[in-house]
Amino acid sequence: MDAAVTEIHIGKVEDIEIRLLLEALYVRYHYDFRNYAMASIKRRLKQAREQLGFSTYSALQENLLHDPSALPRLLDYLTVQVSEMFRDPAYFKAIREQVIPHLLTYPSLKVWIAGCSGGEELYSMAILFREEGLEERTIFYATDINQDALAIAERGIYDLDRIQLFTENHRKSGGKSSLSEYYTAAYGRATFDKTLRRNVVFSDHSLVTDAVFGEMNLVSCRNVMIYFDRSLQDRAIGLFKDSLPRNGFLGLGSKESIRFSSHAKSFKEFVREEKIYQRTD
Incomplete structure (x- = not known):
């Protein structure tokens, strides 16, 4: 041979x-x-x-x-645990400028960060909602299948050498304050203010095997479905569809799309460049 x-x-x-x-x-x-x-x-x-x-x-x-x-x-x-705060700042800028005005009309809000990894996107969204005056009326659901990642997210502690990038991303996203207002630095680590997670529910949840657990106003699931095959992507989008009421919002990663999903007709492109969709049916 x-x-x-x-x-x-x-x-x-x-x-x-x-x-x-x-x-x-x-x-x-x-x-x-x-x-x-x-x-x-x-x-x-x-x-x-x-x-x-x-x-x-x-x-x-x-x-x-x-x-x-x-x-x-x-x-x-x-499970992929690589992320950063305000990753793809234009996405968060679009949430801030185009989605938030719609969410401001609701007396209470639920936001699902699906595949939250180490919590960077969760804290990004919590800071954005605080800056826009929506934090107090919002419950955030941060989910992942990796218990260790959830524990990291719940601690909210990151290496200080990452903060420069986080700060620049925050500025580009239209941040209305200094990121330094939200953390304390010591011993080479940045610890984010525990008040940022006072309205957060951390939970183990799988997009592959678990069901819908509530009605959300915004679902943000970015750079997770790129690791799924087509049938699994379709299942995940179906979960998001069933989690959103009419006019609810779905945000995906820059390389992700609902175009080929059997659920595509349930959404319209809201901010096409940033892969933000709105449920229509």
Whole structure:
């Protein structure tokens, strides 16, 4: 068997191992990554296998099945935890200038930050709503499938060397104050004011397996669905549709769209450039 044939054979075996690993993860722990984009899953599982010290995906699966403490370590690789405050400032500027005027007409509001990761987008939205006078009437729901990420979000502590970028993003988003008003700095860390999360509910929620849990005025889910395959994207958009009343708003990431979804007719483009939609039906 020549080298090329051997490589193909190994690749096919690894594909089988990966599918069995994902099935085991679902059956044992109810985390469902089976319909995530396979290229992305393979890349992240390869990194996990190598850095956790397993020679095969089957060995990684055996460890996962018999040692529950292996689950959080694997989830750190499978869930993307890279974000920043006021990421894509134009998105937040559009929320501030075009969505907020509509939300101001409501006596109370619910905002869902789906896939909140380490909390950067949550704090961005909480600060924006405070600056626009809406914080007191708003409940924020920050959800993720990764419990460790939720714990980081709930602490609201970030490395100080990230703050310069956060500050510049905040300024570009139309910030009406200095970002420094919202955190205290010490020992190389910035700790965000705990009052920013007094109206926040942190919760474990999966867009893959869980149902709608409330009616929201705004759903912001950015750079999560790019890791889903088409059927899973459609399921997530259906969840968002069912979470929004007529005239509710949905914000997606810059590389995401509802164009090919079976639910597309339930929305209109509200700010096309920033992937902000409004439910119409």
